[in-house]
Amino acid sequence: MSTLQETSHRPEEQGHKTRPWMWIAIAVVAVLAIAGIAWIVVSDGTSDIDTATELANTWAQGWEENDPEAVGSVLTDDGIYINFGEVVRNKEETMQDVRNRGARVTEADPVTDLTETDDGTFTYVAEYTVDGTDRFSAIIEIELDGDFVSRLEWLSMEEITDS
Secondary structure, three states, rough: OOOOOOOOHHHHHHOOOOHHHHHHHHHHHHHHHHHHHHHHHOOOOOOOOHHHHHHHHHHHHHHHHHOOOHHOEEEEEEEEEEEEEEEEOOOOHHHHHHHHHHEEEEEOOOOOOOEEOOOOEEEEEEEEEEOOEEEEEEEEEEEEOOOOOEEEHHHHHHHHOOO
């Protein structure tokens, strides 16, 4: 007849020492897992396309409202604005440019068809009314740096005429 021997599964009772570093490692992994879950919950889930569209619309609305601060709010501090070859080198200079000529833009349509290019920049078509009557369509390219525009360049523009 065999006898059942009672065995313990506790490490210290089997002659093994509990290793404090193991508990520290488990705690670190748990904290990182919780932080990762928290980041997912806190993240607003917006894509770069959504961010670029929002920034492009803020830019356009800022010009329409002659609001230098709104236009500047989309740029990084050293953001570059290129207006048909004329380079405006940072946020402050861009805001001054709005002060100098922003009142001429009397209407700016919302951006709807923004696309990402192979090199990670974004292009869109913007339509503006200048001086109350002249309508223009422009192709604009933007480059993001996080949640801000690091470069915005007008690539082309043509007048919209009634056909």
